[in-house]
Amino acid sequence: MRLSQLLLVTLREDPADAELPSHKLLVRAGYIRRVGNGIYAYLPFMWRVLQKVSQIVREEMNRSGAQECLLPQLQPADLWRESGRWETYTKAEGIMFALRDRQDRDLGLGPTHEEVITALARDLIRSYRQLPLHLYQIQTKFRDEIRPRFGLMRGREFIMKDGYSFHADAASLDQTYNLMYQTYSRILQRCGLEFRAVEADSGAIGGSKSHEFMVLAEAGEDEVLFSEDGQYAANSEKAVSVPPKAQPSPFTAVETVETPDCSTLEALCESLNCSATQVLKTVLYGASFENDRQVLVLVGLRGDQTVNEVKLVNALTARAPRYDATALISLSPLESEAAQALLKPDCPLGYIAPDLSDKWINNQPHLEPAFLRLLDETAVPLQGFVAGANQLGQHRVGLRWGNPMVQPQEVVDVRQAQAGDRAVHDPSQRLRTARGIEIGHIFQLGRKYSQAMGATYTSEQGKEEALVMGCYGVGVSRLAQAAVEQSYDDQGIIWPVALAPYQAIVVIPNLKDAQQVAVADQIYHDLNQAGIETLLDDRQERAGVKFKDADLLGIPYRVVTGRAVAQGEVEVVIRASGESVQIAIDQILPTLRQWIARALAGPDR
Numbered sequence: 001m002r003l004s005q006l007l008l009v010t011l012r013e014d015p016a017d018a019e020l021p022s023h024k025l026l027v028r029a030g031y032i033r034r035v036g037n038g039i040y041a042y043l044p045f046m047w048r049v050l051q052k053v054s055q056i057v058r059e060e061m062n063r064s065g066a067q068e069c070l071l072p073q074l075q076p077a078d079l080w081r082e083s084g085r086w087e088t089y090t091k092a093e094g095i096m097f098a099l100r101d102r103q104d105r106d107l108g109l110g111p112t113h114e115e116v117i118t119a120l121a122r123d124l125i126r127s128y129r130q131l132p133l134h135l136y137q138i139q140t141k142f143r144d145e146i147r148p149r150f151g152l153m154r155g156r157e158f159i160m161k162d163g164y165s166f167h168a169d170a171a172s173l174d175q176t177y178n179l180m181y182q183t184y185s186r187i188l189q190r191c192g193l194e195f196r197a198v199e200a201d202s203g204a205i206g207g208s209k210s211h212e213f214m215v216l217a218e219a220g221e222d223e224v225l226f227s228e229d230g231q232y233a234a235n236s237e238k239a240v241s242v243p244p245k246a247q248p249s250p251f252t253a254v255e256t257v258e259t260p261d262c263s264t265l266e267a268l269c270e271s272l273n274c275s276a277t278q279v280l281k282t283v284l285y286g287a288s289f290e291n292d293r294q295v296l297v298l299v300g301l302r303g304d305q306t307v308n309e310v311k312l313v314n315a316l317t318a319r320a321p322r323y324d325a326t327a328l329i330s331l332s333p334l335e336s337e338a339a340q341a342l343l344k345p346d347c348p349l350g351y352i353a354p355d356l357s358d359k360w361i362n363n364q365p366h367l368e369p370a371f372l373r374l375l376d377e378t379a380v381p382l383q384g385f386v387a388g389a390n391q392l393g394q395h396r397v398g399l400r401w402g403n404p405m406v407q408p409q410e411v412v413d414v415r416q417a418q419a420g421d422r423a424v425h426d427p428s429q430r431l432r433t434a435r436g437i438e439i440g441h442i443f444q445l446g447r448k449y450s451q452a453m454g455a456t457y458t459s460e461q462g463k464e465e466a467l468v469m470g471c472y473g474v475g476v477s478r479l480a481q482a483a484v485e486q487s488y489d490d491q492g493i494i495w496p497v498a499l500a501p502y503q504a505i506v507v508i509p510n511l512k513d514a515q516q517v518a519v520a521d522q523i524y525h526d527l528n529q530a531g532i533e534t535l536l537d538d539r540q541e542r543a544g545v546k547f548k549d550a551d552l553l554g555i556p557y558r559v560v561t562g563r564a565v566a567q568g569e570v571e572v573v574i575r576a577s578g579e580s581v582q583i584a585i586d587q588i589l590p591t592l593r594q595w596i597a598r599a600l601a602g603p604d605r
Helices: 022-027 044-064 075-084 086-092 114-124 170-189 265-272 311-317 448-453 478-487 513-528 543-553 563-567 585-600
Strands: 032-036 040-043 074-076 098-100 104-107 133-142 157-167 195-199 210-214 221-227 234-237 257-258 281-288 294-302 328-333 372-376 385-388 394-398 410-412 431-446 456-458 463-466 468-475 503-506 534-537 557-560 569-574 580-584
Touching: 022 032, 032 104, 032 281, 040 044, 040 463, 044 133, 044 157, 044 170, 044 311, 044 478, 044 534, 074 075, 075 104, 075 114, 075 448, 086 104, 086 463, 114 157, 114 448, 114 468, 157 170, 157 478, 170 195, 170 210, 170 468, 195 431, 210 221, 210 478, 234 534, 257 265, 265 394, 281 385, 311 328, 311 372, 431 448, 431 478, 448 468, 468 478, 503 513, 503 543, 513 534, 513 563, 513 585, 557 585, 563 569, 569 585, 580 585
Parallel strands: 195 234, 294 372, 372 410, 503 534, 503 557
Antiparallel strands: 032 040, 074 104, 098 104, 133 157, 157 468, 195 210, 210 431, 221 234, 221 431, 257 394, 281 294, 281 328, 385 394, 431 468, 456 463, 557 569, 569 580
16 A cells, blocks of 8 residues: 555654553554544554454464354343343443443443353253354453553453353363463464463453463553463462461560550551561451442451452452352442441551451441451461550550460451462472563353353253353454554554564655656565555655654564665665665565565464
8 A cells, every 4th residue: 555545644742641652652653543531443554453463363263163253242131130240240340331222121232242142052052962162253342441541451442352162061161271272372472472371360250260361561450470480370360379488476475565656567567576477467348249238357467468359359259148149349448437437436447356346346237247257378377476456556466376366267368479479389489570461361161151041951961951161352452552562662663573554664765766766666566466565655755754654653674765776775674673684676575575474473384
């Protein structure tokens, strides 16, 4: 294509609402344009990138044996009520766009499609002979983000590949899950991205085993923890580790000591001249379930550790049935002001311990009269430790579990793993940290949806069994921006060859030079005829403007028909390295063909 005929509007200044470099560059280079809050138009250059990502995804999914389909974006609320997720997605997480039609029926714009696909499976799958079955689609999804930001990273409308598999048993699911792990790895390798697959939390999707595929980038929202030997990697929300060893306690006898003005851990440790590893810290949370029942939660953990609230949400969701609930609506730490409405006056906040008496809870409708008491695993081995005395200005020292401190019966893992912790699989290994952008997630759903929605099959033995399910997603538009976030410089985008909207751009520095124009036209024609996607910058602009735009656009190879054409040569600039080489005109085609083939050589290709 000739740039003089294309829609290309570049900006010299960063857009005011953009924070990430990738967001700034995609707007500046004319790839995307903001239409509304979290809503973007994909302009022609971006659409070519998205088509390339989609094609790589499609080829690898088809190679795996999955079948492509297209599911409705508009989904009946009744299906979501069957699965029990309507309240979660419209109230608890609040990410579904919900509406009502003229017959007063509730509908939602699809943020995901587990309910729809399960309903179809319920209608269409009858026998074990139809299994396993794997369907996928590539289409637009909608999520009502509280704070849309970062361009395509966290928008309200985005393109996604989501796939769903159905099986007779867990062994069959394992096979497809492992195949998808390999397939996703191949997709990212073909896209030319540096990535890491990590263990992950399943979140509102549910299920058991899950992995996220992270494109590594400094601006990534997610923290990845991994061992140096490469045997372990997990999202920080899921990661487990062995914490540093606790220092010996200086306290041998149980006693209550005066600790005025020691409501913070730092002040307490300084006052008692002890290590935070010998302090039992108690954090108070307020939890609300979808049936309006509220629970006050006391979480005890070692003083040098912090609560991982994703793990805590999972622990509370697992305990929801005891409160006649299925979904957790909200969870928040209770600071003194927020706690006043739920606790009686003069409750010794800042000095509490896991054995704080239930008498401090206010008598209110929907508020449980007893604390839910959880103890993190890090606190179990403590001996001679320090804890609040449940009296203002006082702490107890020298405590041991059993007497006088009774250990809560519910021991859980709710601590946040940290870089520098020891790895569980090999304590000699230390966990390291990196930032990542999640672009893919695979789940083993099991029977979560099939049991809730009555999706069954007849087994070989003639029994009716619930289908076993898997779920596999790739953020197509998110992946495209993640590629920019991973690779850019001060001049602009540096696209991997596999994703670039065009592989080469031919620049004519001087349109008044007939030889430069003729050589450029011939190279442009030859490259396109050979299947190399090539632009021709034939605009009436200064050479410097053309060079800057080529760098901003991130086209992998720039061919410049400058003065050297008189000697039968042109300049080729490699965008990724900035290297400039002089090449004979008749060698441009074979040289670029070789370079591009090498760049596109993916796994087993």
